Amino acid sequence: MDYFIKNIVSLLNEGTNLQENDIEKLIEIPPDFKMGDYAFPCYALSKTLKKSPNAIATELSKTLHAISPISEIRAVGPYVNFFVDKAIFSETVLKNIYEEKDRYGHGNIGIGKTIVIDYSSPNIAKHLAVHHLRSALIGSAIYNIYKTLGYKCVGINHLGDWGTQFGQLIVAYKKWGTEDTHKSCTVTDLNNLYVKFHQEAEKNPRMEDEAREWFKKLEAGDFGAKELWQHFKDISLKEFQKIYDMLGIHFDAFIGESFYNTMIEDTVARINGKGLTRISEQALIVDLEHYDMPPCLLRKRDETTLYATRDIAAAEYRKKTYNFGKMIYVVGSEQKLHFKQVFKVLELMGYDWANRCVHVDFGLMKFKDGKMSTRKGKVVLLEDLLIEAVERIRKIIEEKNPSLENKEAVANDVGIGAVIFADLCTKRNKDVVFDWDEALNFDGETGPYIQYTHARLCSILRKYGKPVTTDINHELLKEDETFILVKNLSQFPMIIQKAAEFYEPSLICNYLIDVCSNLNRFYNTHRVLSEDDDLTKARILLIDSTRQVIKNGLNILGMHAPEQM
RNA sequence: GCGCCCGUAGCUCAGCAGGAUAGAGCAACGGUUUCCUAAACCGUAGGUCAGACGUUCAAAUCGUCUCGGGCGCACCA
Known part of the structure; x- marks a missing residue:
């Protein structure tokens, strides 16, 4: 407890019959410095003493005697206000800052505790745009804040490097990628291919099937598919890193969704083993109706897994690897439900750390006339x-x-x-x-x-x-x-x-x-x-x-x- | 339809684990430099804290409802 508040509390403890803890909670800071440095409101006492708060404040201020470091006690309306000895106060504060220097503000409540923070996490083959800014900056700041308090922080960039869109990209790349793009392909090229795919796929839906096939090949470990995928990833990471450097954002690990591919079967088996799953409309789900939520989808009709499945596997992996005391996901608020579902499944799996997973959400960034969209190319890089x-x-x-x-x-x-x-x-x-x-x-x-x-x-x-x-x-x-x-x-x-x-x-x-x-x-x-x-x-x-x-x-x-x- | 979030000055936002007179910045108008960086400072003007009801000694702050805006609600992430 603050040295000055401590003194005020002990003064009040003698003057009233309130417990020290209760007094401390009541102490507040007046809206105007001229009224005093600290204030004690007398409303709470007026009930038990059956007197007006103003009268109590006046009486109390007369009984209490200011001794160092408190210089004056004065009743102002329903408050007893305390003035600190300015010289002692400033000496305490300024000496402290002078001694602590760069460490002023640091704390030790986090010592020995690990906190995993998941932020930025962009998708491969797309540019970082302004709407990616918030996750990266908020996550990075939270990382620094917790580090300041003594926590061991692990910053993870959970790259979106898996999913059907890579099948789409492979198809587009094979079809429209020129000699030139093969040699010096940039994220812009990849993004253009992605946009073109969606335009063409509207006219020719067979392309979607082709893309799904390629993604299946990728999942099966097809060499050619994997090589291309790695190529896309390298290109993207290089460009991401350039921007992270500009922003001064640091990660301790770049672990994309693909990393969990080998673990996902076990994860699904564990969820199955707990008897949490059932088949619904040919998909494998965890029914969450009891918890007023839509079901959590683990496996699609075509057997491939989803985002939620990978998130659950990732959470298990992170717990095993880092043994965190807390895990924070800095992700937009449009994914609130998703994380509620994922956390619930973790809880149902029997993990006591499920309630130490936190979704730190943030509001959407959009243009005056609507949402930003990479697909439509409507972004500010x-x-x-x-x-x-x-x-x-x-x-x-x-x-x-x-x-x-x-x-x-x-x-x-x-x-x-x-x-x-x-x-x-x-x-x-x-x-x-x-x-x-x-x-x-x-x-x-x-x-x-x-x-x-x-x-x-x-x-x-x-x-x-x-x-x-x-x-x-x-x-x-x-x-x-x-x-x-x-x-x-x-x-x-x-x-x-x-x-x-x-x-x-x-x-x-x-x-x-x-x-x-x-x-x-x-x-x-x-x-x-x-x-x-x-x-x-x-x-x-x-x-x-x-x-x-x-x-x-x-x-x-x-x-x-x-x-x- | 159901759920979550937001609504405070013309604009952007603080204040919201109830408490003393609702605060800043931008924009507008007026002032401050023989003096440590005027990227600053001071002043004027600007408010039914979306609305209603309720809880309380006390509500911008808590609860319920209404309105307005955003987001989400099964095979994208």
């Missing part, structure tokens, strides 16, 4: 978006800071950062309408705003040129703009924990915006570097602490924090 973002930032740098060193690197950090921040900033839950101008807006509450604030702080520290010290007079950090910032910085570890608990990176984005606007307000009202040595030293410590918090926060989101821009 991720690469194009990133290149455009960097390009626009490059122009802004030319305009505002032409003498900047490392322009290229900075343009990259800021351009890509803007895209990352924009995507992570809204709660996962909400659908996103893609709009170029919005995705590439750099004013106001954006990535560049955070990074710019950070760069300015670095600039002050550079100008100061001396080592930062915690040996300062903390009495000098008492102005409103200053102390609000100190309090804000103290919340960082708690924000990370909350972000982990709710799988919600946006909490960190919003927190950083808060820190930056508090910093900018401070920056605009107070001069850091001045003739007054003591004051300068004190403010420098605050500047350095803020810089550290912003940097740590940005890194968790997967963004760089350039020192100049």
